[in-house]
Amino acid sequence: MPRQFEVTRRDGAARLGTLTWRGEELTTPSSFESKEDLEFLNALTIHNAELDVAVITSQEDPKAERIDADVVILGGAPRFSDDPRGLTRALVRARESTNPDSALYVPALGTPNNVSLLVYAGVDLVDPIMAEVKARGGYLLSAEGERQFDATSRSYCMCDACRGVNVADLPPEQRVTVLSAHNRHALKAELCIVRENIERGTLRELVEARCRTAPMLTALLRLLDEEHSYFERRSPIVRTATLLACSQESLNRPEILRFGERVIERLKKRDGILLLLPCSARKPYSRSRSHRIILNRLDKLRQFLHEAIITSPIGIVPRGLEIMYPASNYDIPVTGKWTCDESEWVIGRLTKYVEANAFDTVVAHVSGPYRKVCDEAAAALGVDLVHTVEDGNILSSDSLQRLCAVAQELVAESSPKRRDLRFDYLQDLADYEFGPHASTAIFAESPKVRGLFPTYYASDGRTRIATIAGRYCTLALTIEGARRYLRAIENRYCVRIDDFVPKGTVFAIGVLNADPEIRPFDEVIVLNEHVIAVGRALMSGWEMQASKRGAAVAVRHVEAR
Amino acid sequence: MKTARASRRRYPRQAASGTSRHRTRANDRLAWTGVDLLNGEIVPSLTVLLTTKGCYWARRDGCTMCGYIADANPDAQSSDIQKQLFEVLAQYGTAFKIVKLFTSGSFLDQEELPLDARDAILSALADMPKVIVESRPEFVTSEILDDVVRSNQHVEVAIGLETSNDHIRNNSINKGFAFRDFVRASKIARSAGLTVKAYLLLKPPFLTELEALEDATQSILDVTPHADTISLNLCNVQKGTLVEALWKKGLYRPPWLWSAVEVLKRTQETATVICDPVGGGTRRGPHNCGKCDREVVAEIKEFSLSQDSASFTASCTDQMLWEFVLEFEEFSYGAPLVP
Numbered sequence: 001m002p003r004q005f006e007v008t009r010r011d012g013a014a015r016l017g018t019l020t021w022r023g024e025e026l027t028t029p030s031s032f033e034s035k036e037d038l039e040f041l042n043a044l045t046i047h048n049a050e051l052d053v054a055v056i057t058s059q060e061d062p063k064a065e066r067i068d069a070d071v072v073i074l075g076g077a078p079r080f081s082d083d084p085r086g087l088t089r090a091l092v093r094a095r096e097s098t099n100p101d102s103a104l105y106v107p108a109l110g111t112p113n114n115v116s117l118l119v120y121a122g123v124d125l126v127d128p129i130m131a132e133v134k135a136r137g138g139y140l141l142s143a144e145g146e147r148q149f150d151a152t153s154r155s156y157c158m159c160d161a162c163r164g165v166n167v168a169d170l171p172p173e174q175r176v177t178v179l180s181a182h183n184r185h186a187l188k189a190e191l192c193i194v195r196e197n198i199e200r201g202t203l204r205e206l207v208e209a210r211c212r213t214a215p216m217l218t219a220l221l222r223l224l225d226e227e228h229s230y231f232e233r234r235s236p237i238v239r240t241a242t243l244l245a246c247s248q249e250s251l252n253r254p255e256i257l258r259f260g261e262r263v264i265e266r267l268k269k270r271d272g273i274l275l276l277l278p279c280s281a282r283k284p285y286s287r288s289r290s291h292r293i294i295l296n297r298l299d300k301l302r303q304f305l306h307e308a309i310i311t312s313p314i315g316i317v318p319r320g321l322e323i324m325y326p327a328s329n330y331d332i333p334v335t336g337k338w339t340c341d342e343s344e345w346v347i348g349r350l351t352k353y354v355e356a357n358a359f360d361t362v363v364a365h366v367s368g369p370y371r372k373v374c375d376e377a378a379a380a381l382g383v384d385l386v387h388t389v390e391d392g393n394i395l396s397s398d399s400l401q402r403l404c405a406v407a408q409e410l411v412a413e414s415s416p417k418r419r420d421l422r423f424d425y426l427q428d429l430a431d432y433e434f435g436p437h438a439s440t441a442i443f444a445e446s447p448k449v450r451g452l453f454p455t456y457y458a459s460d461g462r463t464r465i466a467t468i469a470g471r472y473c474t475l476a477l478t479i480e481g482a483r484r485y486l487r488a489i490e491n492r493y494c495v496r497i498d499d500f501v502p503k504g505t506v507f508a509i510g511v512l513n514a515d516p517e518i519r520p521f522d523e524v525i526v527l528n529e530h531v532i533a534v535g536r537a538l539m540s541g542w543e544m545q546a547s548k549r550g551a552a553v554a555v556r557h558v559e560a561r
Numbered sequence: 562m563k564t565a566r567a568s569r570r571r572y573p574r575q576a577a578s579g580t581s582r583h584r585t586r587a588n589d590r591l592a593w594t595g596v597d598l599l600n601g602e603i604v605p606s607l608t609v610l611l612t613t614k615g616c617y618w619a620r621r622d623g624c625t626m627c628g629y630i631a632d633a634n635p636d637a638q639s640s641d642i643q644k645q646l647f648e649v650l651a652q653y654g655t656a657f658k659i660v661k662l663f664t665s666g667s668f669l670d671q672e673e674l675p676l677d678a679r680d681a682i683l684s685a686l687a688d689m690p691k692v693i694v695e696s697r698p699e700f701v702t703s704e705i706l707d708d709v710v711r712s713n714q715h716v717e718v719a720i721g722l723e724t725s726n727d728h729i730r731n732n733s734i735n736k737g738f739a740f741r742d743f744v745r746a747s748k749i750a751r752s753a754g755l756t757v758k759a760y761l762l763l764k765p766p767f768l769t770e771l772e773a774l775e776d777a778t779q780s781i782l783d784v785t786p787h788a789d790t791i792s793l794n795l796c797n798v799q800k801g802t803l804v805e806a807l808w809k810k811g812l813y814r815p816p817w818l819w820s821a822v823e824v825l826k827r828t829q830e831t832a833t834v835i836c837d838p839v840g841g842g843t844r845r846g847p848h849n850c851g852k853c854d855r856e857v858v859a860e861i862k863e864f865s866l867s868q869d870s871a872s873f874t875a876s877c878t879d880q881m882l883w884e885f886v887l888e889f890e891e892f893s894y895g896a897p898l899v900p
Contacts, residue, residue, distance in 0.1 A: 038892040045894075055894050076895030079811025108893040129889055133898050136882035137850075172878045 004051050004070040005103040005124075006549040010520055010539065011198045012254065013095065013122035013234045019071070019103055020050075028103060028124040029194055031110065031187055038127060041105075045073065058090030060097035066546060067098045071125070077109040078130070084220040088121070092230050095122040100543045101508075101550060108133075112143045112186040113213060116194050117220055120207045122234075126191075131183035135176050140167070141183040143190045145213045149175065159185045201241040208247045218249075225252035232258055233540055236520035237433070238472035243330035251313045251345055255326050260315045260349050264356045266431045267318060268439055270306045271358040272416035273407070276350075278370045278394060279311035283329060284322040284454065290395060294365065297400045303418045304411045305363075308353065310370050312342040315349025319421075320428025323454040323473040338369040343376075350377040361410055365403050367392045386410075422449045422456045425468060429475040433523055434485065434493055441488030442466060442481050474523060479559045482525045482534050493518060495526045495537070495544060495553055502526055502533050506553040514541035514552075526553055533558040592649040596866065597659050598835060599691055603866050604658035609649050611682075613637050613673045616666030618697060624723075624734050625766055628799030629665035639675035646682050660686055661693040669700035669709070669718075676708075683712035693717045693758060698738055698746035706753040717790065718750045719758035723765065724776050725783035733765035740783070747787040759788035763824060763847070764796045764816035766804050769890040770883075770897075774820045781828040793836040795821050795847035808845070814897035815840075816847045818857040819883045825861070826870050835865040844900070850879035 005028075009016040017028040022040060032038060044053040054069035057076070074094050080087035094104055103124040110118055110126025111134065118126065131141060139146040140155055147153065155162045161181035170178060197203040211217040224231070231254040243253070250256070280288030286295060295302060307319040309327075317327040338346075350373060354362060363386045364374040371387070378385045388403040389396075426449065430439040447458040447465055457467035465481040468474070477485065486494070496513040497506055506526060518524055518541030526533040535555035537544075544552040590610075597606040614620075615633025623630065634641075646662070662682065666673045686692045692715055701718055709716055722743045723734050730736045747757045761780045764773035777793060784791055795816050798808045807813035821836060828834055838861050840846020842854030849857060856875045864872040886898050 035889075038889070042892060057895075073894055076812055076893060078893050078898055079896040081811075083811070108889075108896070108898055127892070129892060129898065132885055132889070133882065136879070136885055137899075138878070173881070176881055 003101055003549045005101060007101055007539075007547075008550070009198060010234065010236065011201050011203045012120065012231055012236075014119045014194075014198050014203050015124065016195060016198050017103060017124055019125075022050075027195065029115075029119045029191060029198075030125060031115075031191055032125065032127040038129075041071065041073075044071075054098075054102075056094060056097065058086065058093060060093050064097065067102070069098070069102050071105055072098045072102045073105045073107060075107075077106045081109060081130075082216065084216055084223050087220060088223040088227065091118075091121040091123065092224075092227050096230065099546055099548075100539075101547045110187065111146070112141050112183070112190040113145050113210065114217060114220075115187065115190050116143075116197075116203070116207050116210045117217055117224075119194050119198070120203055121220075121224055126187070128184045128187055131187050132180050135180035135183050138175070138179070139183075140179055141186050143186065143193070143210060143213075149179070155182070157182060157186075159189075161185060201236070201239040204253060205241075205244050205246075208244075208249050211249070212247070221249055222252075225249060225254075228252075228254060228257055233516075233519075233542065238325040238474055238521050239329070240471060241329075243326045245313045245330060245332045248339070248341060250332075251341060253313075253326075256313055256315075259321075259324075259326060260352075262432050263316055263318065263321065263349075264352050266436050266438075267321075267428055268431055268437075269357050270318075272360060272414065273305050273410050274354070274357070274359040274362045275305045275307045275407070276362065276364045276366055276370075276374060277307060277309050278366050278368075279309050279317075281331075281334065283327070285309050285317070286319070286322060286453070293395055294400065294403070297404055298407060301404065301407045301411060302421060304416045305407060306357075306359070310346060310350060310366065310373060312338055312346055315346050316353045318424075318428055320424040320426075321432055323425065323468070324429060324432060325472065328473060336368060338373075343369065343373055346373050347377045347380070350374065351380050354381055354383065360414060361386060363388060363403070363406055363410070365389055365394055365399070367394055420446075420449055422451070422453075423447075423458070425454065425456055426458050426466060426475065429468060429473075430466065433475055435489070435517070438485060438489065442477070442484050444484065472521065474521070476523055476556070477525070477534050479532060479534060479557050482532060486525060486527075486532075491515060493522065493524050495524050495541070497526055497528050499528055499530070501531055502535075502553070502555045502558060504555060505538075505551045506535070506555060508539070508544050508547035508550045508552045511544040511552050514544040516540075516542040516545075518544070524553055526555060526558075527561075530561055531558055532561050591645065592653060594653060594657070598833075598866055598868075599658050604690075605656070606659035606661065607649075607653055607657040608661045608663065609646060611642050611645050611662060611664045611668075611674075613642060613664045613666055615673070616664075616697075617670055617672060618737055619666070622735065622737060624736055625803040626734065626762065626796050626799065628802045628805070631801055632665060639678040642674060642678045643681050646685065650685070655686075655689070657689065659691045659693065660689050663695060665695075667696040667700050668694035669696040669705050680708075680712050683709060683716065687713050687715075689713075689715060691715050691717055691756075693719050695719045695721070697721070698742040701746035701749055703749055703753065706749060706755065710753055710755070714754060717756040717758050718746070719760060719790075719792075720746060721760040721762075722780075722784060723760065723762040725780040726776055729765055729768065729776055733767045734762070743784075744787050756789040757787065758790040758792060759784045760792050760794055762794050762796055763821055766807050766813050769887075770814075770817060770820055771887040771890065773816055774823055774887065777820075777824045778827050781824070781832050781834055785832045791832055791834045793821065793824060793834050795836070795838050795841070797840040797843075797847065798845035811900075812896055814900060815845065817883050817886070818842075818847050818849045818854060818861065819880060820887075821847060821861055822857065822873055825864055826873065829868070829870045833868055836861050837865065838862070850877065850882070853877035853879065 004020040007015045007017045019026045044051050052069040053071045055073045055075045105125035106123045108129040111130050138149045153168045155167045197206045211221040235254040280290050282288035285291045309317040365388045367389045389399045427439040451457045458465045463480045464478045466477050469476040498510045518537045522537045524537045533555045535553045538551045592609045595606050612634045614635050614637050615630045619630035725740050727739050750757050763777045798805050838847050838858045841858035860872050
């Protein structure tokens with residue numbers, strides 16, 4: 001029997017999907033509606049007919065073979081209503097022990113308040129049971145939480161159920177009717193908002209807002225964030241939406257941790273002179289006023305320096321990665337003050353970055369909280385920093401002059417190699433996206449770099465190798481680039497497909513084997529005996545391998561091998 | 562999610578038990594007096610807990626909801642047990658119509674209660690109009706009952722049948738005997754001229770509220786022909802039991818008091834059922850929303866004596882929630898909808 005559930009869009013562990021449900025297409029995440037729905041599903045747990053339905057417990061062994069069903073029910077879910085730790089463990093286990101194209105139904109737990117977090121954690125289906133239970137307990141539910149009704153309560157809700165009714169004045173039975181209609185409505189409305197946020201890639205922002213309304217939900221998000229690999233394995237490599245880092249939890253977003261890890265573990269080791277600069281509100285940084293002033297003053301000296309930007313919450317952004325998500329696209333509340341958590345995180349990233357590379361000198365053109373971060377990192381490393389800002393203003397003529405003088409002096413002293421700065425972008429993106437040594441593999445001899453910022457491209461004179469392309473500013477390989485990569489690094493970022501010529505989209509069913517490291521929107525190389533192709537992954541590599549339905553890769557170019 | 566109101570402990574102390582076999586360790590008394598129904602009359606009764614080495618089944622295997630073995634004394638000697646009774650009688654006198662002897666095991670098991678102690682205790686109470694002793698059915702044999710009758714002809718044999726459904730008794734309770742064992746024991750007891758009391762359990766684990774309600778109702782109807790007295794026990798969460806482990810994981814909730822009321826109402830026409838909601842209104846005991854619990858507990862106790870469903874007058878807004886739970890709990894696939 002074909003799969004009755006298909007994931008159509010992903011945002012981390014959350015996804016949009018379509019479930020064939022009683023003859024209709026149900027867009028998930030969604031809530032079952034009626035008692036008939038629940039009875040229908042219940043009957044399917046005993047006799048699978050239209051749908052393959054499995055009930056699982058929170059004890060499933062994630063190492064055992066994945067459970068394969070259209071709908072998976074997490075049995076006894078309401079017991080986690082007050083247990084964020086148990087809920088975290090149960091949801092992660094549920095998704096890790098079932099097929100990625102199974103819909104996860106969490107019965108009798110969803111409310112307008114918590115449903116965004118449930119979906120964020122990987123839930124596809126909920127029901128109105130808790131909305132009804134709460135109505136009978138006299139609670140009015142909303143996305144912001146629950147409110148008990150007493151004689152003095154008023155509903156300010158404008159939904160059909162509440163409008164024109166003073167709920168508190170009603171006799172108990174009518175009150176329950178109104179509250180239950182309202183609560184169901186609130187759940188459906190919140191699910192609409194959740195779906196829209198998945199579509200825009202902003203569910204995390206919604207969840208960070210919602211979790212503020214209840215300690216249980218804040219605890220849940222923090223505990224979910226401890227499941228880093230679960231979320232990282234599902235998080236896209238790029239987004240178009242701006243990452244809003246408005247809360248303490250933002251520091252622990254999977255993409256922020258991943259960016260930090262990759263800067264240390266994947267990028268080519270650099271040496272010579274490191275110039276640390278503060279971040280700017282405008283992204284990419286080099287398009288901001290402050291960076292333009294500084295960079296213009298440095299002018300040709302830049303070719304001898306390695307620039308890195310210090311920023312909260314991302315940590316350290318080497319200049320070449322300033323066009324890569326999330327560095328290219330985030331916003332934070334700017335107050336000139338950093339919290340301890342922020343400082344500590346950035347100090348850690350800076351320390352690790354300096355440790356991982358082989359710089360001779362570190363020049364810090366920073367002030368305020370940035371300076372403190374630099375000093376603490378330098379102290380931790382036992383390194384002497386060269387500060388070029390003495391008056392607290394990075395743009396003062398004094399500071400700029402000192403920066404140029406210091407740079408000139410250092411360059412004269414050590415005479416480092418001159419570099420094509422545009423090549424930095426290509427190299428850093430290649431390593432960031434394809435892993436250590438990818439840039440060496442792809443751009444073996446120093447290639448010709450052309451193009452306008454940021455869409456540089458590299459060629460060996462005649463054939464193009466790679467281009468910084470698309471709205472995401474990621475490095476896209478040409479077939480030539482892919483061949484070069486394959487020659488040096490086998491299998492990584494490769495998707496092996498059945499014996500067919502891919503056109504347009506490769507579906508998961510046609511994938512034989514895929515690098516589990518592949519993330520949604522990663523650039524991948526598609527291969528079989530006869531053809532080589534390049535394209536963009538639409539789901540994670542491990543998911544391509546385990547799924548039966550869904551688009552796996554959008555192919556751009558195909559050639560015979 | 563759960564509110565402070567719902568998670569608040571409802572009553573600071575367990576409600577003291579009056580007349581039931583069920584008790585909690587919070588209640589350390591070894592004897593107490595109360596009133597009970599005897600042939601339609603309300604009479605004074607004395608309940609005595611005898612500490613023995615404990616139920617053999619609990620020592621070997623055990624039932625999912627029973628934690629009484631924790632109160633047993635592995636070294637209990639025959640003389641100790643006799644002494645316990647005589648001390649209680651010395652303190653409370655014998656001006657009762659009913660004496661209940663609870664060993665938290667099988668009174669008729671010679672391993673648990675040596676023969677000399679059994680004879681001495683029963684002989685001492687030979688003039689009591691009714692002496693209730695508890696036993697698993699495997700000890701209700703003609704031989705043993707012949708012995709019993711020689712010492713005392715007013716014995717009522719109380720058997721913890723829990724449910725007439727063998728499937729539930731096996732899988733949810735792990736009781737280790739079948740309905741037909743109970744029926745056989747009942748016939749033997751009656752042919753020895755003794756009366757039979759059946760304990761039924763409302764809401765063993767792994768049942769929804771509705772399943773529990775229907776099981777108890779059906780069990781009462783099934784047991785009526787074989788028992789002179791039916792006692793409906795509302796499951797409570799005892800220390801060290803499987804039920805407690807499930808309860809702590811949020812996978813078990815004691816029955817609603819409304820369910821007990823419903824069972825009593827449904828069977829009122831056909832059977833005489835007594836019920837003492839031990840721990841009623843506490844988190845570990847049968848409970849409702851917290852507002853109406855005291856009132857409903859009192860009404861259930863009153864009904865046990867009056868057998869008149871006019872005793873049930875309480876109403877509360879949480880009945881709507883209870884009705885919803887009956888209808889929808891099965892769709893949670895294994896957990897109660899409300900604590």
